[in-house]
Amino acid sequence: MSSILSPSVEAVIAANVARIRQRIADACARAGRDPAEVVLVAVTKGKSLAAVAALARAGVFDIGENRVQEGEAKRRAAELAGLAGLRWHLVGHLQRNKAARALRTFHVLHGIDSAAALEALARRATEPVPVFLEVNVAGEPSKHGCAPEALPTLVETARRLPAIRLEGLMTVAPVADDPEDVRPVFRELRPLAQEFGLTKLSMGMSGDFEVAIEEGATHVRLGRALFEGAIP
Numbered sequence: 583m584s585s586i587l588s589p590s591v592e593a594v595i596a597a598n599v600a601r602i603r604q605r606i607a608d609a610c611a612r613a614g615r616d617p618a619e620v621v622l623v624a625v626t627k628g629k630s631l632a633a634v635a636a637l638a639r640a641g642v643f644d645i646g647e648n649r650v651q652e653g654e655a656k657r658r659a660a661e662l663a664g665l666a667g668l669r670w671h672l673v674g675h676l677q678r679n680k681a682a683r684a685l686r687t688f689h690v691l692h693g694i695d696s697a698a699a700l701e702a703l704a705r706r707a708t709e710p711v712p713v714f715l716e717v718n719v720a721g722e723p724s725k726h727g728c729a730p731e732a733l734p735t736l737v738e739t740a741r742r743l744p745a746i747r748l749e750g751l752m753t754v755a756p757v758a759d760d761p762e763d764v765r766p767v768f769r770e771l772r773p774l775a776q777e778f779g780l781t782k783l784s785m786g787m788s789g790d791f792e793v794a795i796e797e798g799a800t801h802v803r804l805g806r807a808l809f810e811g812a813i814p
């Protein structure tokens with residue numbers, strides 16, 4: 583993996599980061615929130631190590647990948663290139679048989695949606711691992727995530743396992759042309775989390791992150807918006 587982008591491409595990424603930080607701040611202002619409460623997770627799936635390096639130089643240190651294998655390769659390459667201080671987030675679904683590898687690569691796991699996955703992690707973890715439980719709020723059959731009705735049991739399982747540090751809930755909203763159309767999905771996640779005393783919400787992507795922040799997102803997962811005009 584190459585670790586070099588042209589200066590002009592780097593400049594576009596840095597400008598994108600600045601613009602997104604401003605949009606995050608504006609959304610927080612509308613909601614009466616402190617922007618320091620919102621973590622920007624840059625999703626770099628399909629992008630090279632050079633993209634990760636450019637993001638780090640622009641001050642983005644939370645890096646998201648949706649596949650264990652790609653995350654593994656990228657983290658290893660980042661370390662070889664001397665890129666330190668990154669926090670790696672698995673934002674995609676975790677297959678049980680990849681639990682050990684996921685633990686070695688990622689600091690935070692966002693896509694956990696079954697007791698089996700929690701137990702597989704707990705068997706392998708050597709220290710408590712921060713986890714977001716994925717909820718399929720909209721009930722889309724094509725999506726991962728547990729049904730809201732399954733959440734009480736899943737939370738109970740997570741809390742019974744000392745190796746799991748339950749952080750909050752995560753959701754992926756349906757694709758929509760107008761982000762207002764998915765506001766109700768985001769709006770449902772916060773009370774679900776509050777029911778269990780959870781305060782962190784991983785929700786919002788390039789097309790809908792401002793609405794997600796207005797509805798309480800603490801972690802937005804952005805890919806396309808960061809690379810617009812820079813990397814296809």
Ligand SMILES: *Cc1c(COP(=O)(O)O)cnc(C)c1O
Binds near residue numbers: 625648673754803806
């Ligand atoms: C790819 C991906 C994102 C980022 O999506 P963009 O639309 O590119 O911002 C966020 N979350 C998950 C789970 C993803 O797979």
